[in-house]
Amino acid sequence: MADVLYTNVRIFDGGGEAPFTGDVLVQGNTISRVVKTAHGQRLPPSSSMIAGAQVIDAGGAFLMPGMVEAHTHFSWNDQPSLDAIQRMPPEEHILWCAEVAKKYLDMGWTSCVGAAAAKPRLDVVIRNAINDGTIVGPRYLAASQEITVPGGLGDTTQPHLPQPEFAFGAIVSGAEEMRRCVRMFAKYGVDSLKINLSGESITGMPGEMSQFTEEEIRVCVEEAKAWGKRVAAHARSAWSVKQCVKQGIEVIYHASFTDEEALDMLEAKKLEHFVAPGLAWLINTSHHASQWGLTPEVTKKMGYHRELEAAIDSMKAMRKRGIRILPGGDYGFAWTPHGTNAKDLEYFVRHVGMSTMEALLSATAWGGPMMKMGKRIGYIREGCLADLLLIDGDPLADITVLQDKARILSVMKDGQWHRAPPVRNARATRWAA
Amino acid sequence: MADTLFTNVRILDGTGTQPYAGSVLVSGNRIRQVGRSTAPITPGGATVIDGAGATLMPGMVEAHTHFSWNDAASLGAIQAMPLEEHVLWCAKVARRYLEAGFTSCVGAACAKPRLDVVIRNAIESGQIPGPRYLAASQEITVLGGLGDETLPHLPFPEFSFGVNVCGADEMRKAVRLFLKYGVDSIKLNLSGDNFTPQSPAETTWMLDEEVAAAMREVKIRGKRGIAHARSSDSVKQALRHGIDLIYHASFVDNEALDMLEAAKDRVFVAPGIAILYAMLHEAEPFGITNAMATQMGYQIEWDAALESLSKMHKRGIRVLPGGDYGFAFTPHCQNARDLEFFVKYLGFTPMEAIRATTVYGGQIMMRGHELGAVKDGFLADLLLVDGDPLANLSILRDPKRILAVMKDGVFAKSPAMASQRAWGQAA
Numbered sequence: 018m019a020d021v022l023y024t025n026v027r028i029f030d031g032g033g034e035a036p037f038t039g040d041v042l043v044q045g046n047t048i049s050r051v052v053k054t055a056h057g058q059r060l061p062p063s064s065s066m067i068a069g070a071q072v073i074d075a076g077g078a079f080l081m082p083g084m085v086e087a088h089t090h091f092s093w094n095d096q097p098s099l100d101a102i103q104r105m106p107p108e109e110h111i112l113w114c115a116e117v118a119k120k121y122l123d124m125g126w127t128s129c130v131g132a133a134a135a136k137p138r139l140d141v142v143i144r145n146a147i148n149d150g151t152i153v154g155p156r157y158l159a160a161s162q163e164i165t166v167p168g169g170l171g172d173t174t175q176p177h178l179p180q181p182e183f184a185f186g187a188i189v190s191g192a193e194e195m196r197r198c199v200r201m202f203a204k205y206g207v208d209s210l211k212i213n214l215s216g217e218s219i220t221g222m223p224g225e226m227s228q229f230t231e232e233e234i235r236v237c238v239e240e241a242k243a244w245g246k247r248v249a250a251h252a253r254s255a256w257s258v259k260q261c262v263k264q265g266i267e268v269i270y271h272a273s274f275t276d277e278e279a280l281d282m283l284e285a286k287k288l289e290h291f292v293a294p295g296l297a298w299l300i301n302t303s304h305h306a307s308q309w310g311l312t313p314e315v316t317k318k319m320g321y322h323r324e325l326e327a328a329i330d331s332m333k334a335m336r337k338r339g340i341r342i343l344p345g346g347d348y349g350f351a352w353t354p355h356g357t358n359a360k361d362l363e364y365f366v367r368h369v370g371m372s373t374m375e376a377l378l379s380a381t382a383w384g385g386p387m388m389k390m391g392k393r394i395g396y397i398r399e400g401c402l403a404d405l406l407l408i409d410g411d412p413l414a415d416i417t418v419l420q421d422k423a424r425i426l427s428v429m430k431d432g433q434w435h436r437a438p439p440v441r442n443a444r445a446t447r448w449a450a
Numbered sequence: 451m452a453d454t455l456f457t458n459v460r461i462l463d464g465t466g467t468q469p470y471a472g473s474v475l476v477s478g479n480r481i482r483q484v485g486r487s488t489a490p491i492t493p494g495g496a497t498v499i500d501g502a503g504a505t506l507m508p509g510m511v512e513a514h515t516h517f518s519w520n521d522a523a524s525l526g527a528i529q530a531m532p533l534e535e536h537v538l539w540c541a542k543v544a545r546r547y548l549e550a551g552f553t554s555c556v557g558a559a560c561a562k563p564r565l566d567v568v569i570r571n572a573i574e575s576g577q578i579p580g581p582r583y584l585a586a587s588q589e590i591t592v593l594g595g596l597g598d599e600t601l602p603h604l605p606f607p608e609f610s611f612g613v614n615v616c617g618a619d620e621m622r623k624a625v626r627l628f629l630k631y632g633v634d635s636i637k638l639n640l641s642g643d644n645f646t647p648q649s650p651a652e653t654t655w656m657l658d659e660e661v662a663a664a665m666r667e668v669k670i671r672g673k674r675g676i677a678h679a680r681s682s683d684s685v686k687q688a689l690r691h692g693i694d695l696i697y698h699a700s701f702v703d704n705e706a707l708d709m710l711e712a713a714k715d716r717v718f719v720a721p722g723i724a725i726l727y728a729m730l731h732e733a734e735p736f737g738i739t740n741a742m743a744t745q746m747g748y749q750i751e752w753d754a755a756l757e758s759l760s761k762m763h764k765r766g767i768r769v770l771p772g773g774d775y776g777f778a779f780t781p782h783c784q785n786a787r788d789l790e791f792f793v794k795y796l797g798f799t800p801m802e803a804i805r806a807t808t809v810y811g812g813q814i815m816m817r818g819h820e821l822g823a824v825k826d827g828f829l830a831d832l833l834l835v836d837g838d839p840l841a842n843l844s845i846l847r848d849p850k851r852i853l854a855v856m857k858d859g860v861f862a863k864s865p866a867m868a869s870q871r872a873w874g875q876a877a
Contacts, residue, residue, distance in 0.1 A: 106564065106568075107533055107534060107537075108533065108537045108564050108565065108568040109568055109571075109572075111533075111534045111537045111538060112537060112538075112541060112568070112572050112577060112578065115538060115541070116577060138532065138534050139534065142532075142534040142535055142538070145535075146535070146538050151538050151539070151542055152538060152541075152542075
């Protein structure tokens with residue numbers, strides 16, 4: 018692909034400063050020049066530099082780094098139950114995942130962190146297929162299935178149907194079963210292990226309950242680290258959040274219930290952890306799932322309203338302490354369909370008290386380390402990888418524009434157009450109309 | 451999608467009529483009008499594609515397709531691909547066939563039980579792009595026959611490329627399972643194949659009871675039986691049991707020819723001769739020299755097949771192109787090469803070769819009344835080709851010469867057009 022020069026763009030560079038007007042030159046897969054032009058601070062790239070480049074005159078549109086989804090489940094299939102996800106046969110399931118991967122890129126998520134797959138190899142296969150060009154999709158870190166205990170979140174077997182194939186998660190009991198399970202997923206080639214440390218109210222085990230023994234968790238982390246893998250935890254309860262800090266589980270999903278001790282522990286190691294609360298699940302399960310039989314009365318009884326309040330309080334407290342809270346999470350259920358993930362940024366602004374700038378940074382600058390890519394993505398700076406979104410509108414003024422595909426004028430990943438801006442084709446051909 | 455009008459095209463309609471200049475209006479998913487005048491049809495609201503003299507012909511039909519063969523050099527290597535990767539491979543190949551101009555494909559067997567069915571369903575639901583597709587079962591074979599890839603110390607069915615059955619009851623069960631999965635056709639390996647030396651091409655393996663049991667189940671559900679039949683005995687066995695799609699038919703004696711001719715209104719033969727040629731002349735990079743291929747029996751089969759197929763063609767038996775692309779020596783999407791082989795080796799005229807992949811193709815898709823020709827009311831599966839395929843069939847396997855592919859009224863590959871619209875932020 019030819020080099021690309023964006024001219025006349027408002028650049029949000031991921032550094033937290035106000036956007037500036039300028040030009041951005043992409044060569045190969047890298048951002049090679051970023052120039053402020055509004056006040057003549059620097060000269061625009063010389064004509065020799067841009068010779069042959071495709072010039073995109075953006076007319077003042079907003080250029081920002083591609084977004085990073087911190088808690089992605091490609092294999093959740095927009096169904097209302099874990100069982101309905103699990104029941105999809107593997108052949109259909111992999112095609113579904115491929116379709117969803119493309120959808121995320123369509124919506125501006127140029128990187129996604131897999132947070133668990135519904136069958137053992139789905140995430141790994143999709144990551145590999147994206148990397149070798151078989152399918153299109155974001156940069157992706159592949160997760161294991163959810164590792165859980167008998168009766169815990171993810172155990173969807175029934176007494177008369179005890180076969181492991183019926184389970185949504187991988188069920189272990191005891192340290193040695195845990196070790197075997199982690200090794201199996203490591204063999205399959207996952208980037209991270211997902212462990213369900215706490216319950217989940219909709220499955221009958223409340224979110225405040227924690228089912229694993231410390232020994233089982235220790236073995237999980239020990240094995241994962243021996244293989245160079247990351248561990249991520251479903252951790253709604255305060256105990257489970259503390260376990261994450263204590264045992265070195267880097268990625269903490271949910272963290273709805275926290276006490277002072279948990280917050281202090283997290284704050285003390287705030288650069289070693291990421292929190293992705295997945296507020297969309299709590300908000301929409303509590304208030305927008307009546308169509309699927311989960312009326313507010315039902316979900317209140319389940320405890321989701323109380324958990325939502327607790328989660329908002331926890332996130333506010335974490336934000337004040339400078340703990341990194343990232344967007345994304347648990348999209349892929351019937352009432353949180355894939356592709357609507359940018360709502361998380363709106364929730365951060367509306368419920369957690371973030372500024373629109375903080376919300377944007379949570380999806381960009383913090384996304385790089387979440388992807389284990391440091392500062393190579395998440396910024397528009399010279400030398401960074403060219404993951405770029407051109408937005409019609411100003412997300413700093415209205416964060417919801419990022420939810421609208423029509424406002425995302427173009428998506429570039431690794432210097433390649435996933436969706437090019439509509440430009441005029443100057444070449445006429447003999448088949449022209 | 452908006453209606454489309456192709457103007458200034460040379461229409462090669464598939465029926466055997468010499469090409470003529472004209473215009474074709476597509477409305478919805480059907481050809482609404484074929485104009486034989488140089489004065490174009492009034493476009494109305496249709497998008498106008500000025501063909502500037504390019505050839506407009508029916509989409510091609512591949513009569514013997516294996517999406518799940520993964521361009522590997524052995525059955526074992528195809529089988530060893532894990533399920534998830536295999537599905538994505540099939541999806542990718544389906545898209546490539548469509549873009550190469552094959553708007554319909556007849557599945558001839560898949561390498562794992564549900565691959566063909568799932569791909570067909572995903573194409574039909576619009577989830578992935580691909581040709582119209584008839585989904586096949588795995589190859590059903592007998593112990594030791596073509597497709598039995600188990601090893602003595604690894605007897606597990608998952609190791610097998612095909613499904614191994616022994617006896618009428620096991621056959622019935624295997625067929626019922628595939629019918630439950632939703633296949634359009636059941637593939638039976640009646641003969642051996644020189645590719646698997648333990649079961650060479652001229653051997654015939656199945657009992658009549660086994661074939662009869664399979665075909666009873668197939669007929670009850672209104673599906674189709676299809677056969678791998680290289681030997682003369684296997685061709686006759688297929689015909690005796692009402693199998694109307696015969697793959698290969700390399701060795702046929704006079705009795706078999708007479709039986710084929712007697713059934714020619716219902717029978718299709720898709721020989722897949724490319725693999726025979728490739729094994730003899732193009733497999734050396736993969737370790738199979740001409741001497742080895744000859745030793746395996748490929749020269750004898752090649753000679754026999756040319757004679758058999760030429761005779762069939764003379765007797766008016768429908769012989770169709772396509773077959774066994776998807777091996778290392780016959781990679782996917784070179785399939786149109788079969789048309790050249792038909793002319794060069796089987797005595798076809800170029801027009802007959804085109805008819806075999808278009809009009810006969812519609813018939814093998816079981817939609818001869820609406821598929822395979824550029825005719826009023828037919829389904830709009832169309833190719834716009836740069837050049838004259840009758841003068842040079844090889845242009846049909848050159849992606850650059852396939853200017854546009856339309857399936858069901860929608861472009862799968864759009865013709866290059868200058869945009870009339872400028873955009874506010876355009877460069």
